[in-house]
Amino acid sequence: MDAFLLAMGLVFNVETLLVILAASIFGLFVGALPGLTATMATALLVPVTFYMAPIPAIAAIISCTAMAITAGDLPGALLRIPGTPASAAYVEDSYGMAKQGKAGLAIGIGVIGSMLGGLFGFVFLLFTAPALAKFALSFSSFEYFWLAVLGLSCAALISTGGMAKGALSLLLGLFIAQIGVDPLMGAQRFTFGFSELSGGISFIPAMIGMFALAEIMRAGRNGTKAVAQANVGNPFKGTLKVLWQYRKNHLRGSMIGSLLGALPGVGGDLAAWVTYSLAKRTSKTPEKFGTGHPEGLVEASATNNAALSTSWIPAMVFGIPGDAVTAIAVGVLVMKGLDPGPQLLTVNPQNFYAVLLVFVVANILMLPLGYVAARSARWIFEVPRALLNAAILLFCLVGSFSINNTMFGVGVMLALGIIAYVLESRRFAIAPIILGIVLGPLVEGNFTTSMIITSGNFLGFFERPIAAVLGIATIIIWGTAIGGTILRAYKGRQLRLA
């Protein structure tokens, strides 16, 4: 109870509440614009959080992300251009509803459904994280090594482009993390005589380059030219009635989203697609899906924010992020001296509870801000892209510079932006690169420690029961992926020869 009271003091103060409000507005604006992503919004926000206290910094990340993901429904409904991959799962229904004159209802379902789903995820996080933290206290370097590798493997293999590209993205991130001074023994690695590289590649300019600069280039000169075809009335009119009508869908979407979100590498995007498909398969009227039917929209919109909440479970309890956003958040936590892991819940539980409270505030804030966003959607969409690009790119410059007050950060941002742009055009996922950068030190540190303990014997990695289970699971996952790739290639070749 003392920890919870301390947490309330950390959150319900002027600074933190103002940060939550400002970050939410920022996330809403970015998320609502086609071509700009929630991850970009988060990446752009990180340089600002550099100057904040720990809890406001994390609050900014959470609020911005939650709002950006919810706001991604706006262009989906009004322009048929989903703001996030998760929104793409139900864009045909939300846009179809708008064409039927129900744009407000579609957006209202997204906002209220997301809020309720996010709160469900918060409850899930509240009850499962402490139990997992106690379990994680018994972990040694072996368990942490395999857990990190397992999480990274899931993220890499689940990415678009296939196994090889996913693995290469991950390994590229791990390599970038190795540049600089070896954390355990102090040896210079891959610096090639450049003193600026001795400190390693800062993940902040790297993120800004890969998620913001690359995104601007990818979106192109005009971004997306489109004009909203519908005006949005009261987005909450009739929404509760529809949500009650499909309450089973909403509950199921929240539950599945919470479970999937807790798995490393899954995240809200894939979870939303899963539940939308499930809603269609179990519906009494599956033929209505994609025509402006709210059933799938109710289920999937609850899923994406529930998954967002629970994606923090592996990030906070084990220090192993499952997606790009939580990878960014873990980086911020480390930057603020709040090393994620079970100690975060046992030694400083007030910080953990503070993060939970931020989830509550951020999700509740969706209602008023979502309403304002819906009513002002046309104005948001009409912001000239040329001006937006200029503002975002300038922010990229100063954000990259401000971390170390050198132009080297700007150079890193530019270089990694180009790399991400090229790779993404060939369906290399970018999230595994960031995960590799963030988790690289953790993986290597635990690996090296474990090797020293076992005197270089790899079999020692399987001597502890939990480590053995995790290790075998990792090997099975990779074996299955490799076998599947070979089998598909063989079948494809047979078809071509036929």
Next chain:
Amino acid sequence: MRSRNFPDMALGLVFLALGVLILIQAQGIRSVPGLPVGPGLFPTLTGGAIAVFAVVLVIQSWFVSEDDVTLIPEGAEAADGSEPSGLFTPFVFGILGATLAALLVMPLIGFLATALLYTFSIVLLGGGRLRAALVFSPIVSLTIYALFAFGFRVPLPQGIWG
């Protein structure tokens, strides 16, 4: 005749070269006496894995046609709904050129002057009108300057004005 996936093959070769480079560099990292492992072990594993998967990618790209690989990431395809005209378009080159120029001149003329020129050029590059560029670039430059210089106390480059 099916065309090979040469872009992916090229990227595979680049990754292969990177993997080999990492392996070579890792072998040169000095070990710590008395310890069974050194700072070069993990890079060796990383470089080796990169080389292996790069070879896999090269082989895959040989057998998988260019037509079977979309140039648009799935998220992008859903987001903008348009076929890009090429990877490095004039717009992209302009963005990169302007950013590189800003990187080079900022230490000389300072952040504020660079920001003015940079945002002005980006607005025009993005198809904005001259008047919009003239009005917007000072506003956004001064705003961001004030936010970081006075709000966050970041010592932004002053250049010849400092």
